[in-house]
Amino acid sequence: MSAAVAAARAAIGARFRLHGRDPATGLDCVGLVALALGEDAVPSGYAMRGGDPARIAALIDACGLARAQDAQAGDLLLCASGPGQLHLAIDSGTGVIHADAVLRRVVERPGPVPWRVLGRWRQAGED
Numbered sequence: 001m002s003a004a005v006a007a008a009r010a011a012i013g014a015r016f017r018l019h020g021r022d023p024a025t026g027l028d029c030v031g032l033v034a035l036a037l038g039e040d041a042v043p044s045g046y047a048m049r050g051g052d053p054a055r056i057a058a059l060i061d062a063c064g065l066a067r068a069q070d071a072q073a074g075d076l077l078l079c080a081s082g083p084g085q086l087h088l089a090i091d092s093g094t095g096v097i098h099a100d101a102v103l104r105r106v107v108e109r110p111g112p113v114p115w116r117v118l119g120r121w122r123q124a125g126e127d
Contacts, residue, residue: 001093002074004123008036008090008097014106016099027106029088029099033076036090036097037123040064051086053078057119065121075122079115087115 010023017026021034034042040063056078061067068075073093081087089098095110 002072004036004074004076004090005092005097008032008092008106009108011035011106012097012108014099016101016104016106018101020099023106027099028101032097032099032106033088033090036074037065037076042088051084053080053086053118056086060119060121064124066124068120068122071120072122075120077113077117078119078121079113079117081115086118089113091120 011027011032014023015026016028018028019031020026020028021031023035027035030042042063060076060078065076071091073091075091077089077091077096079087079089087098089096091113092108095108096113097106097108099105100107
């Protein structure tokens with residue numbers, strides 16, 4: 001299991017908190033990715049809704065992650081989770097781990113990614 005998946009799974013059950021960065025007090029999707037991939041791997045300056053996918057992808061590119069074409073456990077996924085809503089998740093290999101604002105906690109959802117995947121990144125050297 002990748003270190004990113006292990007770190008994300010360790011946060012399952014943490015409550016959802018917008019802009020949250022600590023599993024003890026709550027995480028949002030960016031906070032979960034920061035926990036799984038490291039603080040330097042995530043963009044900052046974002047809103048709960050809206051956002052330009054190309055701008056967010058460029059911010060992720062600037063964080064030093066490598067774009068990936070194939071699926072691999074531990075990948076960071078940029079998804080379109082609803083109209084005008086972007087979401088980050090971690091590919092668990094058997095589903096996705098993400099901070100679910102509706103369920104109000106970090107969860108692992110089995111099966112295929114339930115949203116349109118706009119981009120996929122991984123830490124350098126994890127090919």
